[in-house]
Amino acid sequence: MSDDKNDPVEIFRGHVELDYQYTAGVSASRFLRAVEQGKFLGQKCPVDGRVYFPSRGSCPMHAVPFGDDSTVELPDKGTVVTYSIVRVPSENIPLELPYITVQVLIDGADTALGHVLDANLDDVRMGMRVQAKWKPKSEWTTSMANIEYFVPIDEPDADYETYKEHI
Amino acid sequence: MSEPSLTAPHQLSYTYKRSLGPVFSKFFTALRDRKVLGMKRRDGTVLMPPKEYDPDTGESLDEMVELADAGVVTSWVWVPKPRRQQPLTQPFAYALVQLDGADTAFLHAVDAGSEDKMSTGMRVKMRWADETIGAITDFVFVPAE
Structure with a gap:
């Protein structure tokens, strides 16, 4: 395809569209129903006590099923364990460039959550303390879209030793 | 397990x-001009679609030759209910077509109208779009005889 009838055709423009009916399953449904209530749920492995967040159906390390009794409620605060500044647009991401993607280790969790951080580019750093910015409660649904982004909070940076295993 | 699992439509799309x-580049530029180019191998056989390298020997290939806009169906399957994004909205056949002058067949659509018009060995020819842009969708096949 080319814009000019006389130019050689040098680029193929592909467009992939796949339609699914996504079924969340027991564990993710429980997680999303909690998100609808403004709560974060993790799952604690009964073998080693590691907390998986978002919650999942079984422990990937020990293959132990996670039941309701494995569920732990977590806060919506955490620590930036790594980040990236995005300067290339993606069609499906409406954020203004540049923006910051972060991996947030929620307090009490052992696995990080990928999200977006609303902060100055010069301020973002590993160890930065952040909190979820929720949409207005009236708009909450069973969706992670309830969280618009994370924002920095006025707390001292987390010590590297506290999250170095989770990068 | 007290509540049923959540379910929602999910569309994955990307460009x-x-x-x-x-x-x-030469192949698609030629398609825009309503011509089909195959690739001649050292032994004289012609690959369609063209390839940059000989699939048997790995040697570099660059002798492109123009092929006819008609050929023979070597295999086919009928698509009674086309899905969104398939090449035609009405029922059609996916077919392997070996163009006259080529030694290999390639996959494309045949707008045959009905399944009983399709047969292995049948002749088909290209029907070009009103406006060609240099894409494989610039044409479909139709029965030739």
Whole structure:
């Protein structure tokens, strides 16, 4: 395809569209129903006590099923364990460039959550303390879209030793 | 397990660009001009679609030759209910077509109208779009005789 009838055709423009009916399953449904209530749920492995967040159906390390009794409620605060500044647009991401993607280790969790951080580019750093910015409660649904982004909070940076295993 | 699992429609879609390289660039530029180019191998046989390298020997290929806009169906399957994004909205056949002058067949659509018009060995010819842009969708096949 080319814009000019006389130019050689040098680029193929592909467009992939796949339609699914996504079924969340027991564990993710429980997680999303909690998100609808403004709560974060993790799952604690009964073998080693590691907390998986978002919650999942079984422990990937020990293959132990996670039941309701494995569920732990977590806060919506955490620590930036790594980040990236995005300067290339993606069609499906409406954020203004540049923006910051972060991996947030929620307090009490052992696995990080990928999200977006609303902060100055010069301020973002590993160890930065952040909190979820929720949409207005009236708009909450069973969706992670309830969280618009994370924002920095006025707390001292987390010590590297506290999250170095989770990068 | 007290509540049923949540379920929701999910559409995964993305666009991408791929540079065509020297051979496919010529191939698609020729399609825009309503011509089909195959690639001649050293033994004289012709690959369609063209390839940059000989699939048997790995040697570099660059002798492109124009092929006829008609050929023979070597295999086919009827699509009674086309899905969105398939090449035609009405029922059609996917077919392997070996163009006259080529030694290999390639996959494309045959707008045959009905399944009983399809047969292995049948002749088909290209029907070009009103406006060609240099894409494989610039044509479909129709029965030739």
